[in-house]
Amino acid sequence: MRPVKLVHWNPRETRTGGSLGRLTATGPRKDNFGDLLGPYVVEKVVRTTRGLTSYPVPRRLPPGRSPRTGHLLTIGSVMHFARTGDTVWGTGVNGKIAPDVYRFTSLDVRAVRGLHTQKFLTERGIDVPDVYGDPALLLPHLDPRVTAWAADKRHTLAVIPNLNEVDDWKDHPAFVDPRGPLDHVIERLARSERVVSSSLHGLVISEALDIPVALVRSRAEPSFKYDDYFSGTGRTDVHTFDDLDTALAARTVPAEMSWDPAPLLEAFPWDLWPARTARTAQATA
Incomplete structure (x- = not known):
């Protein structure tokens, strides 16, 4: 079997403008921490998870369709990168992408x-189970370092912007650069008593660790991905803030979510790693 390809967003910086610049980009990669979490979490699951009780069967494709086997989409608003036959685990739709960019006819x-991503897909005839959640919520269940960091607070505050708002927030003394080393960003958030974020995954990591977090509505992003995430954790009408100063002045408490991590973890596509699936199944027999 070919290695599993984890589809995620991490383009290189362009040195020239226009479409040619995008096609010939040779600069450093964006390295936005939220977009690197997909491969990171998948590695944690594959290396550390034991005792899963079931292994989903891949969904059948329509007759005559050739699957692009071995491609897995996970964390991020990257559904527009999917092609027919790809496997999806916890992915979301990007509210900035035009509908005609989505080119798949069937997905696993x-x-x-x-729920907003579910609705988008079902309206296109894609079968979607009632299993929801951003897989970054699983980090405390996968990496004991993360819970240890969260138990050892060293910072009163962290402020982490959406990648497109770094310049607006970078002068704050509690600024956390979302382009920093992934472990460092997670640790900095985990060790903070409070977080203010316009980054979706600044929000997700904070909520996963029961850290009080205030979400600033991003001026660079539509609300779709935030609302989608909230719906997947059983919430609507979550209070958000218009700007950093208002969020900093507000009193925040840990989120109340009606979300169980077990269904998302049980839905992990182990069959893409057939040798590991067989070993784990034997161990739990």
Whole structure:
């Protein structure tokens, strides 16, 4: 079997403008921490998870369709990168992408980020199970370092912007650069008593660790991905803030979510790693 390809967004910086610049980009990669979490979490699941009780069967494709086997989409608003036959686990739709960019006709969906993504896919004839959640919520269940960091607070505050708002927030003394080393960003958030974020995954990591977090509505992003995430964790009408100063002045408490991590973890596509699936199944027999 070919290695599993984890589809995620991490383009290189362009040195020239226009479409030619995008095609010939040779600069450093964006390295936005939220977009790197997909491969990171999948590695944690594959290396550390034991005792899963079931292994989903891949969904059948329509007759005559050739699957692009071995491609897995996970964390992020990257559904527009999917092609027919790809596997989806916790992925979301990007509210900035035009509908005609989505080119798949059938997907093997195990879970989606939220109900808005589910609706988008089902309206296109894609079968989507009622399994929701951003897989970054699983980090405390997968990496004991993360819970240890969260138990050892060293910072009163962290402020982490959406990638497109770094310049607006970078002068704050509690600024956390979302382009920093992934472990460092997670640790900095985990060790903070409070977080203010316009980054979706600044929000997700904070909520996963029961850290009080205030979400600032991003001026660079539509609300779709935030609303989608909230819907996947059983919430609507979550209070958000218009700007950083208002969020900093507000009193925040840990989120109340009606979300169980077990269905999302059980929906992990182990069958893409058949040798590991067989070993784990034998161990639990």
